[in-house]
Amino acid sequence: MADPLLSVRDLVVEFPTRRGTLRALDRVSFDIMPGEVLGMVGESGAGKSITGAAIIGLIEPPGRIAAGEIRLKGERIDNLRPEALRKIRGKRIGMVFQDPLTSLNPLYTVAQQLIETIRTHIDCSEAEARKRAVALLDRVGIPAAARRIDDYPHHFSGGMRQRVVIALALCAEPELVIADEPTTALDVSVQSQIIEVLKDICAERGAAVMLITHDMGVIAETADRVAVLYAGRVAEIGPVREVITEALHPYTRGLMGSIPTLTQESDRLVQIPGAMPRLNAIPQGCAFNPRCERAFAPCFTERPELLALDGGRRVACWLHDTAKASEVPHG
Amino acid sequence: MAEPLLKIEGLTRRFDVSKPWLNRVIERDEKQFLTANADVSFEIAKGETFALVGESGSGKSTIAKMVVGLLPPSAGTITFAGQTIDTAAGIPRSLRRRFQMIFQDPFASLNPRWRVGEIIAEPIRTFGLMNPTDARKEAARLLEVVGLSANDVTKFPHEFSGGQRQRIAIARALSSKPEFIVCDEPTSALDVSVQAQILNLMRDLQDEFGLTYLLISHDLSVVRHMSTRIGVLYLGRLVEIAQAKKLFTEPQHPYTRMLLDAVPDLALSGRRRRAVEGEIPNPISPPPGCAFHPRCPLVHDRCKREVPLPRPTPIGQAACHALDAVATA
Numbered sequence: 101m102a103d104p105l106l107s108v109r110d111l112v113v114e115f116p117t118r119r120g121t122l123r124a125l126d127r128v129s130f131d132i133m134p135g136e137v138l139g140m141v142g143e144s145g146a147g148k149s150i151t152g153a154a155i156i157g158l159i160e161p162p163g164r165i166a167a168g169e170i171r172l173k174g175e176r177i178d179n180l181r182p183e184a185l186r187k188i189r190g191k192r193i194g195m196v197f198q199d200p201l202t203s204l205n206p207l208y209t210v211a212q213q214l215i216e217t218i219r220t221h222i223d224c225s226e227a228e229a230r231k232r233a234v235a236l237l238d239r240v241g242i243p244a245a246a247r248r249i250d251d252y253p254h255h256f257s258g259g260m261r262q263r264v265v266i267a268l269a270l271c272a273e274p275e276l277v278i279a280d281e282p283t284t285a286l287d288v289s290v291q292s293q294i295i296e297v298l299k300d301i302c303a304e305r306g307a308a309v310m311l312i313t314h315d316m317g318v319i320a321e322t323a324d325r326v327a328v329l330y331a332g333r334v335a336e337i338g339p340v341r342e343v344i345t346e347a348l349h350p351y352t353r354g355l356m357g358s359i360p361t362l363t364q365e366s367d368r369l370v371q372i373p374g375a376m377p378r379l380n381a382i383p384q385g386c387a388f389n390p391r392c393e394r395a396f397a398p399c400f401t402e403r404p405e406l407l408a409l410d411g412g413r414r415v416a417c418w419l420h421d422t423a424k425a426s427e428v429p430h431g
Numbered sequence: 432m433a434e435p436l437l438k439i440e441g442l443t444r445r446f447d448v449s450k451p452w453l454n455r456v457i458e459r460d461e462k463q464f465l466t467a468n469a470d471v472s473f474e475i476a477k478g479e480t481f482a483l484v485g486e487s488g489s490g491k492s493t494i495a496k497m498v499v500g501l502l503p504p505s506a507g508t509i510t511f512a513g514q515t516i517d518t519a520a521g522i523p524r525s526l527r528r529r530f531q532m533i534f535q536d537p538f539a540s541l542n543p544r545w546r547v548g549e550i551i552a553e554p555i556r557t558f559g560l561m562n563p564t565d566a567r568k569e570a571a572r573l574l575e576v577v578g579l580s581a582n583d584v585t586k587f588p589h590e591f592s593g594g595q596r597q598r599i600a601i602a603r604a605l606s607s608k609p610e611f612i613v614c615d616e617p618t619s620a621l622d623v624s625v626q627a628q629i630l631n632l633m634r635d636l637q638d639e640f641g642l643t644y645l646l647i648s649h650d651l652s653v654v655r656h657m658s659t660r661i662g663v664l665y666l667g668r669l670v671e672i673a674q675a676k677k678l679f680t681e682p683q684h685p686y687t688r689m690l691l692d693a694v695p696d697l698a699l700s701g702r703r704r705r706a707v708e709g710e711i712p713n714p715i716s717p718p719p720g721c722a723f724h725p726r727c728p729l730v731h732d733r734c735k736r737e738v739p740l741p742r743p744t745p746i747g748q749a750a751c752h753a754l755d756a757v758a759t760a
Contacts, residue, residue, distance in 0.1 A: 143622035257710055287486040287649065290710060292693040314622065317652075317695030358627035360656035362679055362696050368634070369627035369656070375592050376622075 103174065104131035105308050106155065106276055111168035111178075113147075113154050113332075122379040124150045126332045127168065129406060132276065137299065137309045139323030139340065141316060141355075143376055146329040148312045152278045154178070155310070156193050157185045172276070191221040194269030194307075196298070198281035200261035203268075204253040210237070210264050211249040214271055221272035236267045240297050259290035266298055270305065277302055280312045295322055316359055320344055325412075328352050331376055331387040334406060338413035348415040351388045386418065398424050434513060435474035436611060436643050437498070442471040442507035444493050448715060465715050467493040468667045471507070472741075477610070480637070480644040482654040482675070484690075485664030486711050491647045493667075495615045498645060499532045511611070528558045531604035535616035537596035541588040547574070547599055548584030554607035573602040577632060594625035601632065605640070613645045618653060630657060651694050655679055660747070663687050666714055666722040668738075673747035683749040686723050721752065729753040 113125040214233035237245035283291040357370025534540040551570040571581035618626040
């Protein structure tokens with residue numbers, strides 16, 4: 101197997117508060133291969149966005165990376181100095197945020213913002229940068245790009261702005277694009293256009309994508325593999341199709357059943373009782389144990405580690421640990 | 432069909448979005464109006480769930496607000512249980528008790544300074560349905576009905592999560608014993624696992640109390656799961672009304688088809704999503720004729736001149752000239 105483009109190992113992110121330290125991420129590990137689309141799903145507060153922010157070095161103080169390491173092509177990037185990090189951010193890792201209105205500067209034209217970004221990372225003339233910017237806008241599907249490039253962000257609609265943001269994220273030809281809920285603020289008809297553009301343009305340039313979203317439908321149609329987060333921990337990672345159709349972790353299974361689909365016939369949705377624990381009250385053992393129907397003795401005492409199974413799947417659940425599972429009273 | 436519970440005819444709402452008077456005089460501008468809804472008509476039978484879907488700006492929430500009387504319509508009539516509501520005079524109190532609303536954001540719709548018991552008992556007090564002691568007991572009972580604890584009456588809204596707050600909002604809506612509840616994006620602010628809990632609860636309550644819902648949502652899979660019939664809105668006009676399950680298998684209007692093609696689905700059917708062309712136009716200056724014609728694959732000359740009228744289809748009704756052509760050919 102090829103070397104991973106991005107490798108995250110035992111990442112811990114902590115936020116010190118008056119009432120003690122909160123662990124937003126607790127030993128999260130995963131890899132992203134070159135050119136791969138990795139989906140990252142979970143409910144609010146599961147740690148999806150924090151994972152993205154940690155990789156690109158944007159954890160807001162007093163939050164900090166307390167342990168673990170992040171490697172980009174084998175080189176550690178979690179402990180770099182701010183100047184060194186700034187060279188990676190934008191150049192080697194691009195970022196697309198949720199809200200296209202706040203990620204563009206309203207006082208500068210799109211041209212100014214694109215040209216500035218291109219010239220920061222690539223050594224070229226103003227005219228050359230402008231040519232690149234126009235080509236890029238054209239590629240992300242902005243009609244009459246050569247004329248519209250001199251417009252301000254407020255001249256564009258939500259979907260068009262998100263296209264500009266994608267162009268901005270890709271203008272320095274990064275190896276990895278982190279897209280944090282890129283379509284959540286958009287309507288379905290526009291959402292499909294944006295996902296298409298993001299997927300095609302990244303495939304064209306061989307950039308890997310980390311797609312953070314709570315929308316399983318988007319993941320199902322876009323990602324190659326998916327990681328499911330729960331309470332700051334990875335519950336399960338695997339190829340999209342397998343995780344959706346035959347989830348291993350009871351949480352993933354409940355999550356998939358709770359989503360209404362366009363084809364199902366059942367009258368009731370699967371219901372996971374309760375809600376995700378708060379970060380200051382994560383139960384001992386497996387974080388999911390109070391809501392799990394199949395919890396047994398070890399779930400309440402020991403935290404399950406990510407187990408590697410066949411077919412590139414990994415799951416953190418004692419039910420799949422052969423030594424422990426023999427203790428389950430009912431198969 | 433029996434007498435519908437709610438009947439809406441020719442409902443129209445325009446908003447004045449003109450510049451201030453002086454600017455208009457100096458710049459010689461006309462007054463400008465945004466038509467949020469134009470000529471919307473539908474009926475809801477007792478015990479059914481009627482859903483309205485559409486993209487942002489299609490006028491879903493404006494209809495909800497007009498139905499519950501938060502906004503007066505510019506034209507059209509609303510008839511509830513056989514009684515036509517005089518929109519200028521407001522909704523009479525006797526009718527007002529019989530419908531309620533659940534809002535999208537459970538953080539904004541509950542007063543943070545009130546205890547949960549008072550919040551739930553407010554409609555009871557307003558309509559003078561019970562004495563204060565009974566109202567308190569009723570609030571506690573309703574909390575149990577929606578799956579919370581009776582002891583929660585003394586807590587404040589900030590002590591609850593989003594899903595729990597939405598349960599409180601539902602308990603409040605139930606307290607005046609309504610027959611009809613307007614749900615404006617009731618689960619859009621919630622996570623999927625919590626959304627499933629709330630949707631299941633809404634269904635159980637419907638069976639238990641014989642409620643009728645008007646469900647407003649942009650999420651087609653939620654709508655399909657919940658509703659009996661669906662109305663599809665585009666730029667303030669109803670383009671199609673159909674039985675819920677049939678709409679997804681045999682959509683008639685080209686816009687409905689396009690919308691369905693765009694929905695990402697968990698089923699992994701392997702279908703390549705057809706990316707939709709274009710975006711929803713500016714509602715201040717909508718295209719003439721059928722508002723959908725600039726994006727429509729079946730467009731012909733007539734669509735650019737005449738607004739299509741609703742026509743019956745095998746699964747309901749749709750407003751499209753292309754469908755007329757098929758019917759007459």
